[in-house]
Amino acid sequence: MLSTEEKERTNAWFVRISHEISAAWAISRKDMVTYYIKPNIIVSGILFPVFMFLAFAIGKNAPPGTLIPGLIAITLLFSASSIEPVSIPIERRVKTFDRLLSAPISLHSLVFGESVSGFLYSMGIACLPLVIGIVMFSTSIEHVLALIIAMALTAFCFATLGTLFAAYPTENVGEVMSMLNTVRLPLIFISGVFIPISQIPQIGQIIALFSPLTYGNDMISYAYTGTSLFSPVWDIVALLIFILIFQFVAHRLYKKFNE
Amino acid sequence: MHAIEVSHLTKKFGALTALNDVNFSVERGETFGFLGPNGAGKTTTIRTLTGISNPTSGTASIFGHDIQKDTIAARQSMGIVSETSNVYDDLTAWQNMIFSAELYHVRRDIREEKAKELLTTFDLYERRHDKAHGFSKGLKRRLTIAMGLVNNPQVLFLDEPTSGLDVQSNLIIREVITGLIHEGVTVFLTTHNIEEANMICDRVAIINKGTLAAIDAPERLKKTIQSVQSIVVSFDHVSLDQLDEVRNLSMVNDAVKEGDKFRLYTEDPATVIESVMEYAKARSLRVISISTLGPSLEDVFIKLTGLQRTGGLIHAID
Numbered sequence: 275m276l277s278t279e280e281k282e283r284t285n286a287w288f289v290r291i292s293h294e295i296s297a298a299w300a301i302s303r304k305d306m307v308t309y310y311i312k313p314n315i316i317v318s319g320i321l322f323p324v325f326m327f328l329a330f331a332i333g334k335n336a337p338p339g340t341l342i343p344g345l346i347a348i349t350l351l352f353s354a355s356s357i358e359p360v361s362i363p364i365e366r367r368v369k370t371f372d373r374l375l376s377a378p379i380s381l382h383s384l385v386f387g388e389s390v391s392g393f394l395y396s397m398g399i400a401c402l403p404l405v406i407g408i409v410m411f412s413t414s415i416e417h418v419l420a421l422i423i424a425m426a427l428t429a430f431c432f433a434t435l436g437t438l439f440a441a442y443p444t445e446n447v448g449e450v451m452s453m454l455n456t457v458r459l460p461l462i463f464i465s466g467v468f469i470p471i472s473q474i475p476q477i478g479q480i481i482a483l484f485s486p487l488t489y490g491n492d493m494i495s496y497a498y499t500g501t502s503l504f505s506p507v508w509d510i511v512a513l514l515i516f517i518l519i520f521q522f523v524a525h526r527l528y529k530k531f532n533e
Numbered sequence: 534m535h536a537i538e539v540s541h542l543t544k545k546f547g548a549l550t551a552l553n554d555v556n557f558s559v560e561r562g563e564t565f566g567f568l569g570p571n572g573a574g575k576t577t578t579i580r581t582l583t584g585i586s587n588p589t590s591g592t593a594s595i596f597g598h599d600i601q602k603d604t605i606a607a608r609q610s611m612g613i614v615s616e617t618s619n620v621y622d623d624l625t626a627w628q629n630m631i632f633s634a635e636l637y638h639v640r641r642d643i644r645e646e647k648a649k650e651l652l653t654t655f656d657l658y659e660r661r662h663d664k665a666h667g668f669s670k671g672l673k674r675r676l677t678i679a680m681g682l683v684n685n686p687q688v689l690f691l692d693e694p695t696s697g698l699d700v701q702s703n704l705i706i707r708e709v710i711t712g713l714i715h716e717g718v719t720v721f722l723t724t725h726n727i728e729e730a731n732m733i734c735d736r737v738a739i740i741n742k743g744t745l746a747a748i749d750a751p752e753r754l755k756k757t758i759q760s761v762q763s764i765v766v767s768f769d770h771v772s773l774d775q776l777d778e779v780r781n782l783s784m785v786n787d788a789v790k791e792g793d794k795f796r797l798y799t800e801d802p803a804t805v806i807e808s809v810m811e812y813a814k815a816r817s818l819r820v821i822s823i824s825t826l827g828p829s830l831e832d833v834f835i836k837l838t839g840l841q842r843t844g845g846l847i848h849a850i851d
Contacts, residue, residue, distance in 0.1 A: 290605075293638045300635035308623040369619040373680075376583045377636040378608035532585060 294383040301374065301387030302394065309361045310395055314447060319356035320399055323348045330468045342407035343498045344467045346400050347491040350428045351458060354396030355436035358388050359450040362440035375532060385437055385524045392433030393426075400425055413498065420506055421497035427513040428490030434520035435486075441527035461487045466495075471503060486516040534597050536561045536688050536719035537582065542591035544577050544743075551577040553743040554591070559736075561596075561687075562717040566730035566737035566751075570838050574743040575723045576616065579690055582721070583613050595688060609637070612686030616693045616723075618673035622666035626657050626676055629665060630683060637684035651679040655705060671702030678706060688719040696725060707733075731830040739837050746837040754833045761828040761836065764805050767794040769819040778816075782808040794822075 309315055327345045334341070365371035374384055404421075407413035415421055439454045462468065464478050465487035471479055482488045493509035496502035502509070537559035544552040552574045559565045569575050580586040582593050584604045593600045598607035620629050630648035639647060652658040655675040665673060678694065694710065695703050710733065714720060724730050730737050731751045738748040747754055768775070771793050779795050780788040784805050787798040799805045802825045813820050 297636050297638065300632055304621065304624070304632050307628070308621060368622070369615060369617040370621055372585060372615055373613075373619055373633075373636070375585045376608065376611075376613050378605045378611075378638065379636065380605065532587075 294379055297377065297379040298383040298387030298390065301384065302390040305357060305361055305388065305391035306394065309357055309364075309391075312360060315356050315360050315395075318360070318451065319353035319395065320349075323352040326352075326462065337411070342403055342411065342413050343494045344491065345403040345407075346425065347428065347465075347467050347487060347494050348462055349400045349403055350396050350425060350490065351432050351461065351487055353399040354392045354429045354432035355439070355454060355458060357392040357395050357433070358437040358440040359454050360447050361391075362388070362437075363445050363447045363450055366443070367445035381525050381528055382521075385434075385521060385528060388437045388440070389430065389433040389521070389524075392436050393430045396429040396433060397425060400429065415498055416500040417497045417506075420493060423510060424490060424493035424497055424506075427510060427517070428486070428494070431486045431490065431513050431517050431520065434517055434524060438520050438524035438527065441524055441531055443531040461485050464488075465491055466503070467491050486513060489513050489516075534561070535559060535594075536563065537565075537593070537595060537721060539578075539582070539593045540591055542578075542581060542593055543589050544574075544581060544586070545589045550743050552581070552588070555740070555743075555745055557738055557745065557748055559688075559719060559721060561719055562714075563735045564714050564720040564722065564733055566734035567721065567723045567740065568727060568730055568737055568834055569723075569740035573740045573838070575740060576692065577743075578740070579613075579615075579692055579721075579723065583611060583690060584608060609684070610687040612681040612684065612689040614678050614681040614689070614691045614694060616696075618670070618677040620665045620668075620673055620676050620680065623664060625662050625664050626652060626668075627661040629676060629680055633680040634683045639684055647683055647685075651682055654709060655679045656701075669699070670697065671699040674698055675702055675705060678709065682709075682713075686718065688721065689713060691720060691722045691724075693724055694722070695729065727829075727831045727834055737830070739834055741838040747833070751830050755828045755830065758828045758833055758836050761832045762799060762802050763826045763828075764797045764799065764802055764809065764823065765791070765794050765826060766797065766809050766823045767821040768813060769821055771795075775816075779809070779812065782812055784808065796826075 323345070327341070327348060331341050362371060365374070408415075435457075436454065439450055439457075442450055442453065444450060464474065464482045465471075465485045466482065467487065471482050471488065474482070489504065489509040489512040492502045492504050493506055493513075496506050496509070504512075535558040539555055539557050542552050542555040543550065555574075555578065567575055567578065577586065581588050582595070582600060584600045584607065587601060595607040596610055600607045621632070624632065627648060630652060631644060634644040634647060649658065652661050655678065657672065657675055657679065660668070660672070665676060668676065674694070678691075681689065691710070695706050698706070710720065714733065722730065722734065734751060736748065736750050737754065739746045747757075766779075771790075773790065776788060776790050776795065779785065779797060782797070782805065784799050784801045785797045785808070786800065789796050797805055797809070806823065806825075809823065810820065812818075
């Protein structure tokens with residue numbers, strides 16, 4: 275039996291958690307209403323992956339349906355990581371970010387809430403290639419649950435990456451986007467999206483192990499074809515590790531840069 | 534327990550010391566003015582007291598909650614109105630209020646009621662469905678303050694609340710602040726409007742180059758510089774050429790032209806009045822009005838911050 279004091283402490287803990295979740299969700303909803311249809315987010319999150327994909331897909335002698343997993347993977351990468359690098363510098367400039375920093379919520383909730391808005395945006399956008407694949411190319415999905423898990427983890431991982439880069443203390447969206455693109459663009463080439471990892475040089479194969487896109491793309495491919503480089507369990511574990519690292523580093527950076 | 538307690542607060546940005554061993558406390562229900570020239574450390578103090586920025590050393594607490602160790606509990610009792618009207622332009626006034634209420638964990642069942650009450654108080658309820666980007670500077674300021682009050686704060690940080698606003702917004706905001714003071718809310722006010730601080734603050738602190746230069750009730754601060762008294766005189770004919778002449782009158786330390794009047798600073802008002810009357814007679818001028826003024830809070834501010842009056846304006850001394 276819990277003593278009265280322990281009960282009060284447990285209740286206070288539940289109240290605190292519920293406050294943190296509700297504030298994080300409020301931040302996510304604010305971002306959805308405010309930023310989802312901003313032109314630079316549409317360009318960076320939707321048009322950029324589409325044109326990037328077309329640039330590689332056109333001329334490649336492969337049935338269009340087989341390219342859908344790769345398109346989903348890079349759509350998740352670009353759309354999930356595009357919201358916060360736009361929204362946070364803008365909010366720094368107009369000083370609304372101070373409102374979030376001074377609210378009675380933990381920095382973890384702030385980072386989590388910001389990441390959730392990128393995650394939901396990305397999940398919505400990535401449904402487009404998914405539906406196009408099914409409707410136009412009759413692409414079949416072997417493991418639906420694996421696809422949902424892969425998309426969700428990949429989206430959240432890259433949403434957190436976007437939040438992490440947005441910690442850089444600037445009011446200029448271009449500065450954050452430039453830094454982010456120096457990471458995002460190489461990821462496409464070393465993660466098996468367009469060129470299978472087995473076909474890239476050995477040094478590239480080693481670097482691929484440190485790319486979260488490798489595991490996201492691998493699991494999406496598994497969901498479609500039933501075959502993959504790593505086991506789905508390892509893909510899930512790797513993506514979870516990347517999410518935790520990105521969340522932790524993002525939290526530390528926001529703390530450091532606000533001092 | 535003090536509402537705000539600051540102990541040996543120091544904040545450094547590299548080689549620059551923005552706050553240097555600052556100590557003060559604010560009582561529950563007190564209205565405390567924090568004055569200083571630009572770059573003196575006012576905003577750094579507010580950012581540190583609200584937990585946005587961490588001090589290099591020293592501590593600050595709000596109602597006993599250390600702002601660094603018990604940040605969330607300390608912030609829960611605060612309302613913060615920053616110098617910039619930081620509302621979300623793409624949200625409506627109503628959405629801004631509800632978002633602020635959610636951030637401050639205002640209970641779901643009273644959120645809407647509170648939002649309605651505050652928007653009505655600030656004369657914004659009719660515009661509640663309008664996005665804030667269409668609001669004037671005054672309307673945005675009112676909305677910012679309304680958002681800062683959504684959690685019924687026990688201590689309210691107000692950074693330049695009425696700077697550069699229209700008359701109507703000024704009146705509404707001053708009325709609300711006065712109401713909060715009467716309700717016992719602790720108010721921490723930074724302002725460039727020294728007269729505003731003089732009128733509403735129980736005590737003021739004057740900070741300069743990161744160091745507290747003085748902290749006391751406005752009237753007691755004025756008494757510390759009784760040497761800065763002044764005579765305000767108006768003649769039937771006033772020209773700028775007369776400024777140098779009155780400045781050179783016996784016992785006048787300095788003179789400035791204030792509209793159709795001259796203000797003569799002195800330590801000996803009686804002698805200056807005699808000199809002014811002789812000067813008027815010699816120049817065939819008629820004295821329309823003449824009065825003696827004690828030092829103002831602005832005089833105290835100028836003396837303590839090392840600023841200098843020149844022709845009615847205030848300049849920093851390098």
